[in-house]
Amino acid sequence: MNTITFTKDPVDALLKDGLKNLWYPICPSGFVGERPISLRRLGKKIALWRDAAGTLHALEDHCPHRGAPLSQGMVLGDRLACPYHGVEVRCDGTVTKVPGSPGCKLEGTRAALSFHVQEAWGAIFLYNSDVNIDTPPPMTMPEELNSPEYSHFLCYAEWKGDYRYALDNVMDPMHGTFLHKQSHSMAEGESTATFQIRTTDTGFVFEKTGQRGVNFDWTEWGSTGVHWMRLEIPYPKSGGPGGNFAIVGCATPVDGNTTAVFFWRCRKVSSWQRDTWRFLYRNRLEARHWAVLEQDRIMLEQMEPDANQHENLYQHDIGVVRLRRHLRNLAEEQLEAAAAKAGNPA
Amino acid sequence: MQTDRYLEPHQARQRAPTTFEDLLGDAIERAFAEGAHTLPELVACLNRTGPSSENGQPWTESGFQALMARLGN
Ligand code: FES
Ligand SMILES: [Fe+2]
Numbered sequence: 001m002n003t004i005t006f007t008k009d010p011v012d013a014l015l016k017d018g019l020k021n022l023w024y025p026i027c028p029s030g031f032v033g034e035r036p037i038s039l040r041r042l043g044k045k046i047a048l049w050r051d052a053a054g055t056l057h058a059l060e061d062h063c064p065h066r067g068a069p070l071s072q073g074m075v076l077g078d079r080l081a082c083p084y085h086g087v088e089v090r091c092d093g094t095v096t097k098v099p100g101s102p103g104c105k106l107e108g109t110r111a112a113l114s115f116h117v118q119e120a121w122g123a124i125f126l127y128n129s130d131v132n133i134d135t136p137p138p139m140t141m142p143e144e145l146n147s148p149e150y151s152h153f154l155c156y157a158e159w160k161g162d163y164r165y166a167l168d169n170v171m172d173p174m175h176g177t178f179l180h181k182q183s184h185s186m187a188e189g190e191s192t193a194t195f196q197i198r199t200t201d202t203g204f205v206f207e208k209t210g211q212r213g214v215n216f217d218w219t220e221w222g223s224t225g226v227h228w229m230r231l232e233i234p235y236p237k238s239g240g241p242g243g244n245f246a247i248v249g250c251a252t253p254v255d256g257n258t259t260a261v262f263f264w265r266c267r268k269v270s271s272w273q274r275d276t277w278r279f280l281y282r283n284r285l286e287a288r289h290w291a292v293l294e295q296d297r298i299m300l301e302q303m304e305p306d307a308n309q310h311e312n313l314y315q316h317d318i319g320v321v322r323l324r325r326h327l328r329n330l331a332e333e334q335l336e337a338a339a340a341k342a343g344n345p346a
Numbered sequence: 347m348q349t350d351r352y353l354e355p356h357q358a359r360q361r362a363p364t365t366f367e368d369l370l371g372d373a374i375e376r377a378f379a380e381g382a383h384t385l386p387e388l389v390a391c392l393n394r395t396g397p398s399s400e401n402g403q404p405w406t407e408s409g410f411q412a413l414m415a416r417l418g419n
Contacts, residue, residue, distance in 0.1 A: 153357070157352060157353055157354075158353065160351075236379070237378060238375040238378045238379040239375075240374070240383060258351065274418070275415050275418035276414045277418070278418035278419065279367075279371070279414050280418075281418075282359040282417075283359070283363040283367055283368065283371045284371045284372075286357070286358050290355040290356075297353075
């Protein structure tokens with residue numbers, strides 16, 4: 001199979017921009033201030049802004065009149081006024097005013113694509129629906145982000161390459177032993193291991209057999225309205241009390257050749273141990289975590305875009321295989337559902 | 347690092363650490379590495395080997411906790 005036929009595959013075309021009808025983190029909360037911004041995410045351009053109360057809104061950054069960027073326009077509370085001809089669009093996608101032609105039939109129609117957004121854990125999450133809906137389904141994240149027993153920091157970065165390489169990387173714990181051998185936390189553990197897959201309520205765990213809490217020994221994939229991955233890595237003794245640190249990660253496609261990665265670094269700590277971990281994280285640990293993540297980024301960015309078309313996988317890679325198959329199945333289901341809705345079953 | 351995309355190594359802090367914070371971070375890590383995992387052990391270790399507290403006085407448990415609450419909350 002060559003690259004050209006691969007990209008024409010409808011399943012791959014859907015996966016390239018990200019599955020629909022899911023929540024995705026799209027940027028850190030602080031990216032959106034008083035002025036509207038435009039972000040490329042999930043194969044689209046998205047205009048994001050806040051109203052005077054600080055409430056966040058999102059529309060496709062494409063004016064329903066002739067496609068000018070709404071993000072260049074003026075904020076009018078929960079609506080944007082397009083800079084090109086002044087058309088006003090509300091955050092639910094409704095055109096509320098056409099100043100150049102009052103009363104025209106565009107007024108009152110829900111002609112723009114709107115997105116539901118919510119802010120949590122330092123990030124902005126967007127519901128990737130391709131039609132306007134009134135109420136999106138809920139999303140949850142693992143307990144490391146929800147439980148008050150944990151403390152966490154978000155690390156956000158933009159990597160070159162398809163987001164699926166970032167997913168594969170997290171679904172591949174064995175690379176920790178090799179790529180991250182020279183790191184503050186991953187020097188331990190056997191360099192050979194047998195892996196198994198265990199099904200969970202929300203996804204599956206891919207784990208080494210007979211080795212836990214030594215290195216990067218397992219990864220969990222979960223689907224709870226949002227697709228996430230979770231793993232744990234032991235801290236060295238100098239990291240103090242509080243046990244392993246956990247990472248909850250998401251990878252959001254930008255434009256097919258860029259990925260927005262979100263890694264929440266979490267630790268189960270309270271009182272002075274929590275504060276001390278946070279002090280050390282800011283001043284000592286964050287830079288070391290970053291250096292490890294840079295090893296991943298540099299490795300992935302050096303891989304050819306079609307590297308995954310020429311592979312020889314072995315036992316360590318069954319997590320990668322499982323995840324790819326799972327995503328393809330979900331994409332096929334979405335395509336079938338869309339075809340059935342359009343009245344022409346696939 | 348100059349790039350066309352967001353690659354910011356320090357996202358958790360608003361400013362670079364002061365010299366005092368640098369020394370304190372090293373001292374805390376050293377104490378943890380030696381196994382001082384309780385608050386009294388940690389404070390004793392800082393008083394033995396670390397920088398003195400901000401006002402030049404010996405470390406106390408409450409003083410250490412208050413400082414961490416400020417710098418780490
Ligand atoms: S393109 Fe936006 S008002 Fe014409
Ligand atoms: Fe890695």
